[in-house]
Amino acid sequence: MKQAISEIEHELRDVEDIMSTDDEDLKMHGFSEWSSVKLDTLPIAVAYPRNTEQISAIARICHKWKVPIIPYSGGSSLEGHTAAPFGGVSMDFVYMDRIVQINEDDMDVVVQPSVQWVDLNEKLKRMKTGLFFPMDPAPSAKIGGMISTNCSGTNAVHYGTMRDWVVNLTVVLADGSVIKTRQRPRKSSAGYNLNGLFVGSEGTLGIVTEATLKLAVVPENYSVAVVPFNTIHDAVSAATHVIRKGIPVAAVELMDETQMRIVNEGGTTRPRVWKEKPTLFFKLAGSKVMLDEMIQRVKGITESHGSEDFEFARDEREQTLLWSARKESLYSLLALRKDGEEMWNTDVAVPLSRLADIIVASKEEAASLGINACVKGHVGDGNFHENITYDTTKPGEFEKAKTAVKNMVRRAIEMEGTCTGEHGIGFGKKEALELEVGSGTILFMEPRESV
Amino acid sequence: MKQAISEIEHELRDVEDIMSTDDEDLKMHGFSEWSSVKLDTLPIAVAYPRNTEQISAIARICHKWKVPIIPYSGGSSLEGHTAAPFGGVSMDFVYMDRIVQINEDDMDVVVQPSVQWVDLNEKLKRMKTGLFFPMDPAPSAKIGGMISTNCSGTNAVHYGTMRDWVVNLTVVLADGSVIKTRQRPRKSSAGYNLNGLFVGSEGTLGIVTEATLKLAVVPENYSVAVVPFNTIHDAVSAATHVIRKGIPVAAVELMDETQMRIVNEGGTTRPRVWKEKPTLFFKLAGSKVMLDEMIQRVKGITESHGSEDFEFARDEREQTLLWSARKESLYSLLALRKDGEEMWNTDVAVPLSRLADIIVASKEEAASLGINACVKGHVGDGNFHENITYDTTKPGEFEKAKTAVKNMVRRAIEMEGTCTGEHGIGFGKKEALELEVGSGTILFMEPRESV
Incomplete structure (x- = not known):
């Protein structure tokens, strides 16, 4: 690997700081506090290319010496995508931001x-x-x-x-x-x-x-509606009903009662205090006429699913305010972490009709394991996130979190769903992927390895 | 190949008529009057599987004997997708229609x-x-x-x-x-x-x-609007303007003046007589309120592009009537063909800003070649079809059609477009594909052949 690096440094010697082997740099690129997977390996160098030609040269040399390359951009992935299990070169595109x-x-x-x-x-x-x-x-x-x-x-x-x-x-x-x-x-x-x-x-x-x-x-106008429900099932049924009516909402998000409580406790949306109930957030977009009609229709449907409290934004300030709970949900969770606590943020997706069931089952399991978990869902796609906070200083807590994630993934797959709707596989879900699609499909994806 | 067929017949002997080598059958599957490519080869057999297992068995045997398989369903493709250049087995799924x-x-x-x-x-x-x-x-x-x-x-x-x-x-x-x-x-x-x-x-x-x-x-309501313009550029600008305003039209189609004349001549939409001008067909969908607003807005925009004649459907009967010209366009063309005439129907797509230019250039070339061509476009996607009718009995006519198609494809590629927006490559556009994406990309698609 060292030979590859010196060959890259030599070939691209005119490019300032093309490679770094600085310890901090290696750690910053190989380790992520966001990630579900924390390996104890690091890349052996970080490359900072400025253009496609330089990337091509680096790839050619790495290929020759069989050195892995790990592309790195925002570094916010959740399943260990930027980890470097075999060392290799992390390639940071920071200079390619045009x-x-x-x-x-x-x-x-x-x-x-x-x-x-x-x-x-x-x-x-x-x-x-x-x-x-x-x-x-x-x-x-x-x-x-x-x-x-x-x-x-x-x-x-x-x-x-x-x-x-x-x-x-x-x-x-x-x-x-x-x-x-x-x-x-x-x-x-x-x-x-x-x-x-x-x-x-x-x-x-x-x-x-x-x-x-x-x-x-860009839509001419937006509005936001926030609607608390008595149960997850009510909220999900209402969301599905809106979609089945063909109402072209721009977004429909679910947050469970725990997540709503955490936003209140986080305090970033004060003085607003939210109902601590399963809540739908609708983003509506279109002409004024369309918006007025959508608001009336969504209101009618959510009421028919037991919601008594429909609130919608009349102007941009209110929009920002109403959407703030959704926007601040992750930051509230992060802000409330105590010393030694870490967060596991994972996602799965299932056919629409199974969404409420899997959310409820996953919440029940988290409760029975005694761990802190809350749920946020992109309900229109059957996709949701579970955020688990666990105490790394308490023995057995990490294992409980792991169990909860593993069972949620298994449950999603049993419901004909997928182990990830949007986060990807990385290192965190390699086994889950095989469980999901089967070894024949894995073999087609990766024909040189026998599975 | 014969060995493969007898092996298939043996292994699937319990399945009635699993293979056919009937001449008519071979011709029906290997030859298409729709296709731009008419090869003088035919498959040597047609397989009629009933399920995935039978297909798997046929594939396994064909693989063993290196016999090509050509999947066949509707048979309406335009670029020779169902042709059998190396013989092989055409696989018709007609019994798998559940x-x-x-x-x-x-x-x-x-x-x-x-x-x-x-x-x-x-x-x-x-x-x-x-x-x-x-x-x-x-x-x-x-x-x-x-x-x-x-x-x-x-x-x-x-x-x-x-x-x-x-x-x-x-x-x-x-x-x-x-x-x-x-x-x-x-x-x-x-x-x-x-x-x-x-x-x-x-x-x-x-x-x-x-x-x-x-x-x-399914949208609650539909309407259709038909709007003739003075020039192709006016029509395309109007369509683009509607899209850039974010008006969520369900479809926007262009037919040129020649295509409109052919619909009149074909007579399938009588007693209606259409203006023989470049014409946009809008399909609008949504709630009544949304429709009313969209109709007003689309009308305003088309007027600002020089159209004086905006017509929209008030009920389902009028919708069918107004959409009928679009729907009958191909059949009118086919119906008007004289003995010995054939049709070449091809498509390309370009970035939105180049659409009017390429349509006009292609029409001018067809005119200068003295061939009959008309244009239909999915203007919202920068995608359009040219239908060329040529007389197979006149020497040089086929070559002229070929020139027109070849140049249109070249023009699309020069405008950073694609040789096909929706028909596919088949045999008709293999060279065009290489021209479009380059030999490196072709090599990635087909790594075993050197290009």
């Missing part, structure tokens, strides 16, 4: 992997394009990782997931060769769908060095 | 490859599910082929393409092994996106024997 081209008339944008999606949207807003990029994962997420895990977030029920928004990718393959998946048509049936193959492949098939993404039109 | 399971609460459906999408939608309507499958290719298209070519049609601007609607696939691989890509979650980031890989792979990676598809909610 918005290369905004094609307003074509409604697309060309970006480098280290562009943060929130910055992209800021820029599109500042330029008054009337366009935005509608994926909505953690604010720290960057395009490279978002492609890698096929991210989505709260907007997926309306806008789909990352793979629906990729027009083309420039990819450096393992041996250093460079391919571009397509040109810039918004729609194509030409050849294998390589976009769809690389999106979600978690860096295992190649390194994405540039991407063209579709943009969507 | 809707296996409708999961109304999960908004999905499990189907066999020979289900016709129009029949599926009929059944969903009859059962009053309030759901439908929103892809909209030729009415004769079947699910197997629709998956194979990543089909779409008029609804794509709102609903996306086939790959967005596949939940899982059961696939028989070349060696006869059977995999299932996923279970039934509507959203997943687990493992490689094999759905996206098989969709659009045109039968080259495996044989799809069963699919689970997402369903959409």
Whole structure:
């Protein structure tokens, strides 16, 4: 591995700080406090390429010396995607953070992997394009990782997931060769769908060095509605009912009573105090006329599922206020952690009709194990997150968390669901993936290894 | 090859008529009057499997004897997808036409490859599910082929393409092994996106024997608007303007003045006589309130692009009438063909801002070549079709058609577009694909052949 590094340093000697072997740097890239998987290995170097050619050179040399490369962008993944089990080179795209081209008339944008999606949207807003990029994962997420895990977030029920928004990718393959998946048509049936193959492949098939993404039109108006229910089943039935009525909501999110309590305790949304009940958050978008009608309809439906308390935002200030509980949910959890406590944040997805059942079963199990867990769901997609907080100083707590996650995943698979709706496999869910799709499908994904 | 067939016949001797070598049958499967490619080879047998196990057995035996298999469902593809250049076995799924399971609460459906999408939608309507499958290719298209070519049609601007609607696939691989890509979650980031890989792979990676598809909610109401313009540029600008305003139209289709004339001449929509101008057809869907607003807005925008003649449907009868020109466009063309005339129907897609330019350039070239061509476009996606009618009895006519198609494809690629937006590559566009994505990308798609 050292030989590979010195060869890279030699070949790219004109590039300042192309490689780092600084201890802090290695730790920052190989270890993640967010991750469900904490390995005790680190990369042996971090590469800081500035362009596709340099990445190609690094890949060529690493290929020759059989040194693994671990692409790194936002570092906010949850299943150990940036871990370095075999050492190797972590490749940080921090210097490749340019918005290369905004094609307003074509409604697309060309970006480098280290562009943060929130910055992209800021820029599109500042330029008054009337366009935005509608994926909505953690604010720290960057395009490279978002492609890698096929991210989505709260907007997926309306806008789909990352793979629906990729027009083309420039990819450096393992041996250093460079391919571009397509040109810039918004729609194509030409050849294998390589976009769809690389999106979600978690860096295992190649390194994405540039991407063209579709943009969507910013809705004229938004509103937010917050609706507490008596039970998880009521909330999920109401959400499903809204979707089955074809009401084009921009997002519908569930937070359970525990998560609502945590937001109250976290205090970041004060002076507002939330009802500590299973609660739906609707984001509504469209013309004023559409919004008024949607609000009336959603209100009618939620009432028919036992909610007596429908609140909607009349202006932007109220929108921000009402959405704040959803937005602050993770930060409230993090802020309330005591010394020695860690958080396990995981997701699964199931067919719509099974969502309430699996949420309730998972909550019951967490309660019977005596661990702290709360639930947030992208209910329109049958996808939800369980956040488990456990005390690393108490013996057996980590094992309990592990049991809860493992059983939730098993349950999702038994319900014909998936071990992850949006976080990806990483190292945390390799076994779960095999349980989900079977060894034949794994063998097709990874034909050289016998499973 | 004969050995393979007798081995299949022996192994599946209990299945009635599993193989046919009847001349008519071979011709029906290997030759297509729709196709841009007419080879003088035929398959040496047609297989009629009843289930995945039989397909697996046939694949295993064909693999052993190196006999190609050509999957066959609706037979309406346009680029020679069902042709048999090396003989082999055409595999017709006609006995696998079952809707296996409708999961109304999960908004999905499990189907066999020979289900016709129009029949599926009929059944969903009859059962009053309030759901439908929103892809909209030729009415004769079947699910197997629709998956194979990543089909779409008029609804794509709102609903996306086939790959967005596949939940899982059961696939028989070349060696006869059977995999299932996923279970039934509507959203997943687990493992490689094999759905996206098989969709659009045109039968080259495996044989799809069963699919689970997402369903959409049937809109409460529809309307149709028909708007003639003075020029193609005006029509395309108006369509783009509507999209950039975020007006959620269900479809927006363009037909040029020639296509409008042909519909008049075809007479299938009589007594209605259409203006023979470039015309936009809007399909609008939603609540009554939404429809009223959309109609007003679309009217305002089209007027600002020089249209003086906005017509919209007030009821279902008028909808059918107004949409009829779009629907009958291909049949009118076919009906008006004279003896010896054939039709070449091809498609390309370009970035939105280039659509009007390429349509105009392609029409001008057809005119200068003196051939009959008309244009239909899925303008919201930058995708359009050119239908060329040529006289096979006149020397040089076929070559002219070929020149027109070749140049249109070249032009699309020069504009950063694609050689096909929805029809696929087949045999007709293999060279165009390489021109479009380059030899490196082709090599990644097909690593064993040096290109």
